Amino acid sequence: MSEWVAQDPAADDPYRIGFDEAAVGLVVLSADETVIVAANRALHDLIGWAPGTLPGRAIAELLAEAPGGLQASLQFWRRADGSSLDVRVRRAGRTLVVESVDVDTAAHSEANSEALAAAGLGEWRWDRATGLLTLSRRAARILGRPPGRSVSWDELKTGLSETELARLGAIIAEAGAAGTPYQFDTPTTVAGRTVILRVRGQVVAGPDGAPASMVGVIQDITTRVEARDEILSRDQRLRVATTIAKLGIFEWHMLEDQAIWENEHMYEIFGHAPEDGTIGKAEFLNDILHPEDRPAVRKAISRALREDGILQIGGRIRRKSDGAWRTIDMAGRFERDAPGRLPRRLIGVVADVTDRRLAEERQSLLIRELHHRVKNTLATVQAIVGSTARTASSIESFYEAFVGRIKSLAHTHSVLTEDTWQMASLENLLLNELKPYAEVTADGGAEGRISLSGPAIDLPSEIAVPIGMAIHELTTNAAKYGALSNRTGRVAVDWTLEPGGPAGILRFSWRETGGPPVAPPSRQGFGSRLLQRVLIAQVQAEVTTDYAPGGFTLTMRAPIPPRNDSLNPLV
Incomplete structure (x- = not known):
């Protein structure tokens, strides 16, 4: 057809009529493909040129793209008014078929x-x-x-x-x-x-x-879904771990000074309800953090920013819900968009370590208390050995007295240990020593040789040991020489708690009746020294003894130290 058109056939030629009346634009190029030899009416209409004005023009005038656009493809052509038009070009030799395309078709390119x-x-x-x-x-x-x-x-x-x-x-x-x-x-x-x-x-x-x-x-999307599920699984594992560890997770955006709290533990730690919102750096440093801790926290933040390291800080915060001071540990890392640029945000975790710190302080105090008790106990044992040896008349008597005193000491410590080195019941100390000798009745009934009367009083460890040793010595002396050495003697013990001092004053009375006639001792033994010296030195007690012929009597008034709750892990 290109050869036929080039010969300019007659107007009534059916092929020329078909060329002119074709519904698509047709172009015939010169041998060097630079000049338009013929163009039909549809092409003139398509690109807005007057009929018959295209032949003889350079094809480049129509191309909005490079000459390579003559190849079969979607391309831009230039309209007569200078605007561009999306067209599809197909080619057969030097003949081009040009059609308009809609925007969707134009977008669907190779x-x-x-x-x-x-x-x-x-x-x-x-x-x-x-x-x-x-x-x-x-x-x-x-x-x-x-x-x-x-x-x-x-x-x-x-x-x-x-x-x-x-x-x-x-x-x-x-x-x-x-x-x-x-x-x-x-x-x-x-x-x-x-x-x-x-x-x-x-x-x-x-x-x-x-x-x-x-x-x-x-x-x-299998790989994408698997990756997403793995991320969700890791996120779930992280949340479970932080929930168990009671860790709060947060993000702090530096430029906006706004924080995002990722889990409920952040709200619990700071005592916020969800409607209270979160807190930024300014509020944290100026209002929430304890004034004494602010300089160290500011310094730690500056160091972490300067060294691009992990931020680790600790301090006391005032919890909003109840105003209580709580101790927290915080760790996080600053994230930067690029090396050398200012950090964009801080991601970290917060833990409320108040209970742990208290436990550590209590443990330290318990260790110091233990050292003190061991030291005192060893000193007491040393005194028992020396005094028992000086007053014993034979190895057998030494062994009997020494073992009895050590057993009493061990029992008192056992009572204290069962109560976490805190308190020992005065009544239990008495029962431990007196039960082997006679039936004990709390109301002082006639059938009992021993009567105990007094309110429930727990003795702190610092006075329970010397008072327990004193009860042992009183019981031993009564069994050897006093009211418990025959079948008719009786021992009555009563005590009261009088007002005074930080925790009251113990008034303790030991009375023996019905035993052999009593006379003052000719020499001072261990028991006497214990009653007169240990009770006075360690318990700050006022001790009065009476060796009346009808029976031995001891009265003691001792201040009770206040209970040290920090030694009790249940408090």
């Missing part, structure tokens, strides 16, 4: 096809008449099928469960009724393995308005 492939998107089309899917090469690779019109929907859906088919059918039907695109993710079996597909589609209606076909894209 480069777009490459971009779709790079994004992992494969195109597909389903025709209702044939029931077959036409797959692009990428879509075919995703589904493990040959490209082209190669697979029916009935065959493809075998990889889906009945429940999933029903769900997808409902999605497509709803979108078709509304005339909107649809999207869904679905697992299916491809080549024996399960993959997750993301399908986007659009129902295309036929001339009668009924769905005639569907078109869309498909993407394998």
Whole structure:
């Protein structure tokens, strides 16, 4: 046809008529492809030139792109008014076929096809008449099928469960009724393995308005879903771990001085309700943090910023909910957009360590208390050994007296240990020593040789040991020489708590009756020294003894030290 046009055939030539009346634009180029030899009416109309004005013009006048645009492709041509027009050019020799295209067609270029492939998107089309899917090469690779019109929907859906088919059918039907695109993710079996597909589609209606076909894209998102699930799993594990550890997680955005609290423990630690919101750096340093701790915290923040290191700070904060001071530890790291730039945010964790610090202080105090008790106990044992040796008349008498005193000492310490080195019941100390000798009645009944009367009093450890030793010595002396050395003697012990001092004053009375006649001792033994010296030195007691012939009597008034709650882990 190009040769025919070049010879300028007669106007009534049917081929020329066909050329001029063609519905698409036609252009015939010169041998060197630089000049327009002939152009039909459709081309003049398409690009806005008056009929018959294009032949003889350089083709470059029409091209808005480089001359390479003469190749078959989508390209820009220049209209007579200077505007650009999207056209599709097909070529046969020196003859060009030029058609206008809409914007969607213009956008669907070869480069777009490459971009779709790079994004992992494969195109597909389903025709209702044939029931077959036409797959692009990428879509075919995703589904493990040959490209082209190669697979029916009935065959493809075998990889889906009945429940999933029903769900997808409902999605497509709803979108078709509304005339909107649809999207869904679905697992299916491809080549024996399960993959997750993301399908986007659009129902295309036929001339009668009924769905005639569907078109869309498909993407394998298995790796993405697995990565997402792994991130969610890690996030869940992190949240469980921080929940168990009672750690608060936060982000602090520096430029805005705003904080994001990631979990409920942050609100618990600072005593905030969700409606109270979070706190920024300025409020934390100026209002929440204890004034004594602010300089150290500011210095730690500056050092972490300067050295690009981990921020580790501790301090006391005032909890909003109850105004209580709590001790916290905080650790975090500054994040930068690029090396050398100012940090953008701080990500970190906060722990309320108040109870742990108190436990550590209590443990330290207990260790010091233990050292003190051990030292005193060893001194007491040393005194027992020396005094028992000086007063014993034989090895047997030494052994008997020494073992009895050590047992009494051990029992007192056992009582204290059972109460976490805190308190020992005065009544229990008396019962331990006196029960082996006679039945004890709390109300002083006639059938008992021993009566105990007094309120429940717990003795702190610093006075329980010497008072326990004194009770042992009083019991031993009564059993050897006093009221418990015969069958008629009686021992009455009563005590009261009088006001005075930080925890009251113990008034203790030991009275013996019915025993052998009593006379003052000719020499001072260990028991006497214990009663007169240890009680006075260690207990600050006032001790009065009376060796009346009718029976020995001892009265003691001793201040009770205040209870040291820091030694009790239950407090």
